[in-house]
Amino acid sequence: MDAILAFLTVFTQPELLLLVGLGTFAGVYIGAIPGLSVTMAVSILISFTFSWDVYPAISLMIGIYMGGVYGGSRTAILLNIPGAPSAIATALDGYPMAQRGEAGTAIGVTTVMSFIGGFIGIAVLAVAAPFVSEFALKFQPRDYMLLAVLGILLVGSLSSGSLVKGIFAGALGIAIGAVGRDPLTFTERFTFDLQIMQGGISFIAVMIGMFGVSEALMQLHHVEKDAVRQKITRIVPSLATVRKHLPLSLQTSTIGVIIGALPGTGGDIAALMAYDHAKRVTKKPEVPFGKGAMEGLVAPETANNAAVGGAFIPMMTLGIPGDAVTAIMIGALFIHGLNPGPMLMIDKPDMFWFIVGALVMANFFMLFFGLTGIKLFTKIVEMPRSVLIPLIMLLSIVGAYAVNNSISDVYWMLGFGFFGYFMRHYGYPLGPVILGVILSRLLDDNWRRAIISEREDLGRFFYGIVTSPLSLVLFIAVILIFVSQTPLWRRGKEKLFGTQVEEARQ
Amino acid sequence: MKRFIIGAASALVLGVSAAGAQDYPSKEIQGIIQWGAGGSTDTVMRSVTPHAEEVLKGTVVMQNMTGGVGAIALNHVATQAADGYTLLMGAENPLLYKVMGLGDKDYSDFIPVNILARGTPILVANPAAPFDDYAGMIAYIKEHPGELRVGATGPGGLPSVVTAMINTVEGKMDVISVPYDGDGPALTALQGGAIDVMPAVLGAAIEGIRAGKMKPLAVFDVKANDKLPEVKPVTDFNAGYNTYLPWGPFFGVFVAKGTPDDVVAKLSAAYAEGAKAPDFVELMDNRGFSMLSISGAEAEAFLAKWQQGTTWLLQDAGLTKASPEEFGIARPSK
Numbered sequence: 026m027d028a029i030l031a032f033l034t035v036f037t038q039p040e041l042l043l044l045v046g047l048g049t050f051a052g053v054y055i056g057a058i059p060g061l062s063v064t065m066a067v068s069i070l071i072s073f074t075f076s077w078d079v080y081p082a083i084s085l086m087i088g089i090y091m092g093g094v095y096g097g098s099r100t101a102i103l104l105n106i107p108g109a110p111s112a113i114a115t116a117l118d119g120y121p122m123a124q125r126g127e128a129g130t131a132i133g134v135t136t137v138m139s140f141i142g143g144f145i146g147i148a149v150l151a152v153a154a155p156f157v158s159e160f161a162l163k164f165q166p167r168d169y170m171l172l173a174v175l176g177i178l179l180v181g182s183l184s185s186g187s188l189v190k191g192i193f194a195g196a197l198g199i200a201i202g203a204v205g206r207d208p209l210t211f212t213e214r215f216t217f218d219l220q221i222m223q224g225g226i227s228f229i230a231v232m233i234g235m236f237g238v239s240e241a242l243m244q245l246h247h248v249e250k251d252a253v254r255q256k257i258t259r260i261v262p263s264l265a266t267v268r269k270h271l272p273l274s275l276q277t278s279t280i281g282v283i284i285g286a287l288p289g290t291g292g293d294i295a296a297l298m299a300y301d302h303a304k305r306v307t308k309k310p311e312v313p314f315g316k317g318a319m320e321g322l323v324a325p326e327t328a329n330n331a332a333v334g335g336a337f338i339p340m341m342t343l344g345i346p347g348d349a350v351t352a353i354m355i356g357a358l359f360i361h362g363l364n365p366g367p368m369l370m371i372d373k374p375d376m377f378w379f380i381v382g383a384l385v386m387a388n389f390f391m392l393f394f395g396l397t398g399i400k401l402f403t404k405i406v407e408m409p410r411s412v413l414i415p416l417i418m419l420l421s422i423v424g425a426y427a428v429n430n431s432i433s434d435v436y437w438m439l440g441f442g443f444f445g446y447f448m449r450h451y452g453y454p455l456g457p458v459i460l461g462v463i464l465s466r467l468l469d470d471n472w473r474r475a476i477i478s479e480r481e482d483l484g485r486f487f488y489g490i491v492t493s494p495l496s497l498v499l500f501i502a503v504i505l506i507f508v509s510q511t512p513l514w515r516r517g518k519e520k521l522f523g524t525q526v527e528e529a530r531q
Numbered sequence: 532m533k534r535f536i537i538g539a540a541s542a543l544v545l546g547v548s549a550a551g552a553q554d555y556p557s558k559e560i561q562g563i564i565q566w567g568a569g570g571s572t573d574t575v576m577r578s579v580t581p582h583a584e585e586v587l588k589g590t591v592v593m594q595n596m597t598g599g600v601g602a603i604a605l606n607h608v609a610t611q612a613a614d615g616y617t618l619l620m621g622a623e624n625p626l627l628y629k630v631m632g633l634g635d636k637d638y639s640d641f642i643p644v645n646i647l648a649r650g651t652p653i654l655v656a657n658p659a660a661p662f663d664d665y666a667g668m669i670a671y672i673k674e675h676p677g678e679l680r681v682g683a684t685g686p687g688g689l690p691s692v693v694t695a696m697i698n699t700v701e702g703k704m705d706v707i708s709v710p711y712d713g714d715g716p717a718l719t720a721l722q723g724g725a726i727d728v729m730p731a732v733l734g735a736a737i738e739g740i741r742a743g744k745m746k747p748l749a750v751f752d753v754k755a756n757d758k759l760p761e762v763k764p765v766t767d768f769n770a771g772y773n774t775y776l777p778w779g780p781f782f783g784v785f786v787a788k789g790t791p792d793d794v795v796a797k798l799s800a801a802y803a804e805g806a807k808a809p810d811f812v813e814l815m816d817n818r819g820f821s822m823l824s825i826s827g828a829e830a831e832a833f834l835a836k837w838q839q840g841t842t843w844l845l846q847d848a849g850l851t852k853a854s855p856e857e858f859g860i861a862r863p864s865k
Binding site: 065068071072075076162163164165166205206208210211220223224225257261288289317339343344345346349352353354355356359360362364365366367368370371429431470475477478480526 | 567568569570573574577578580581593594595596597598599600602603606631633678680685686687707708709710711712713716718719721722724725736737739741742744812813814817818839
């Protein structure tokens with residue numbers, strides 16, 4: 026009974042309702058602007074809401090979080106510039122749709138699917154939080170390493186065209202991620218004794234440059250061409266469309282919740298893995314992937330919003346952050362006199378149910394703000410390119426500077442922007458570069474932790490893999506996915522079944 | 532009228548640049564936090580600063596500047612004008628930069644505004660570990676050399692100092708040291724069984740201990756902690772630790788050397804007052820930190836003693852890149 030009352034707190038107090046709404050609205054726009062991140066907004070809010078009560082402060086933060094994760098998709102679809110790392114996969118099929126004049130439909134599907142994903146994430150948080158957090162704790166360094174390897178195999182999905190070029194791009198990303206002081210031993214790597222290299226290269230700067238600046242430069246080729254007129258007659262997807270994608274969205278939401286709940290991995294990796302999963306299970310998409318397939322939007326958007334609920338699972342049950350934003354929220358709870366940890370659920374169950382309630386509310390607000398104002402938003406893409414291109418450049422510079430208030434990030438961003446332009450020009454895909462940067466640390470740190478834990482003995486390392494059910498499942502998944510991408514697999518399949526096996530993966 | 536406004540505005544500009552501490556702060560103060568959002572340093576600074584702002588009657592805009600184990604933020608503040616408008620909000624580890632080869636600047640290039648509080652290290656283990664206290668752990672390590680996995684956070688981190696102490700007092704221990712990004716991720720790994728033992732700051736482990744998710748082996752202090760009165764101090768197991776304890780990480784606010792004395796005095800007064808705020812005191816107490824709130828010569832002496840003790844401990848354990856002697860850090864007299 027108390028739980029229900031706590032859950033309903035946010036619905037019954039107009040002030041809290043307003044704050045969640047305000048937060049979600051602000052979040053959608055903060056998320057949409059590359060460089061303005063939810064993490065940054067929430068950490069600024071800690072100081073801003075210092076003297077408030079804990080409920081209003083958390084309400085505002087949750088609104089921003091939910092809205093921001095969704096907002097990243099806006100610019101990804103309209104401009105091919107992901108507003109946040111978790112929207113990288115969204116751009117792959119969202120932007121081609123906008124180019125066909127279907128931006129309205131794309132945004133509509135994205136919004137509804139984000140809502141569904143968000144809802145599943147919250148439901149798992151409410152019902153199975155202790156169970157999922159126990160599972161997440163089981164992940165050992167070697168499991169994180171295998172997960173990262175699994176992630177790197179996504180290069181195949183993200184490279185349209187030449188796989189070799191995709192692998193090159195992924196390797197480049199991993200190398201970029203390794204620059205700076207190694208976090209485990211503090212040894213300098215690829216720093217050339219330069220001061221600015223010591224802190225490493227900001228991954229957000231790479232992302233903004235590669236997607237923002239290089240896109241603006243590409244657009245320069247078509248300055249004269251008229252912008253695509255957008256049809257915005259039907260924004261809310263039909264029930265039939267939603268029902269058709271429901272099985273996929275359930276699967277990708279599950280990926281989102283689990284990846285979100287793992288400490289150290291968040292919505293960005295979840296969205297990319299979900300995209301790959303969609304490509305794998307969708308036998309006959311109406312439109313091929315990378316050309317504007319609806320499934321290519323459904324998967325990452327359900328997954329990254331499901332990851333929000335997922336990230337709260339270890340935070341609420343163990344006091345362990347599921348991602349960067351929940352790490353800051355744990356700090357906020359401390360400042361407001363609470364002690365986040367395993368006892369929080371027992372000492373203060375109200376707090377748990379209040380957060381669940383606020384998340385549900387934020388999810389509804391996200392749906393509302395997502396489906397309104399689309400007409401205005403699509404006008405952005407209809408702007409003349411001579412206005413749009415300088416605007417993108419300006420936003421990229423401001424965004425890159427805002428990440429760390431550091432001018433060197435702006436130089437990195439511009440450098441990677443020009444580099445990205447030439448990569449595109451010569452047919453190198455950019456997605457794998459970002460994938461490599463995201464996974465670099467996860468792979469490197471955990472591989473070293475895993476092998477150090479076994480006294481640098483490979484035999485013991487593999488013994489560990491085959492004796493742990495979790496590691497074994499991940500290991501088999503890695504092997505299967507790897508083999509299924511080789512010609513050997515296809516030939517073997519033809520021999521076995523005697524039929525021409527359709528090649529779903531390009 | 533227009534000319535008057537321009538005149539007034541330029542007078543104001545001139546006034547600001549010429550004015551000393553009597554009207555400090557006349558603009559926003561930047562607070563550079565050495566560590567990421569949500570970490571201990573971040574939490575401490577964001578809780579105390581609003582109270583100091585009230586006393587200062589000014590605004591402190593805090594931002595996190597991470598990277599290079601805090602060296603990026605430290606170097607940034609060191610290169611700003613020494614006018615009291617850029618504060619460094621940091622922890623203990625810059626005092627180890629020089630000997631660890633992580634940088635050529637440390638707090639000797641700064642003036643302490645306030646050393647707020649000190650943490651107490653505690654040794655915790657996974658509940659399934661086959662021992663229940665410090666003595667049991669030492670016996671286990673001796674019986675099973677090279678099997679126990681101990682968490683670490685890189686050279687110069689709290690675990691490395693505690694491990695160096697153990698090796699110095701008990702003799703070299705044969706354990707596997709597994710590095711993590713910080714005590715948060717390492718304590719997560721401890722609960723999942725990836726590591727067996729972790730030296731951590733008491734505040735980070737206390738909730739896990741209360742919930743039975745990890746078990747305390749010993750408090751690294753000369754007396755038991757009020758928060759966990761049933762856990763024995765490590766000096767009860769081996770009196771040899773008295774040489775090195777009490778020791779602990781700390782948090783402090785600093786300004787670059789050369790900042791006018793009256794500005795430092797104003798800031799020190801503000802932070803000393805802010806540190807008295809009941810909700811801040813309660814927060815620090817909940818997290819098991821001992822309040823210090825010291826400044827001036829007392830803080831300088833604290834820093835010097837801390838640096839001498841810790842750098843020489845690490846030097847003797849063979850963990851340093853350069854000897855403290857090279858930087859004029861004297862060996863502590865016992």
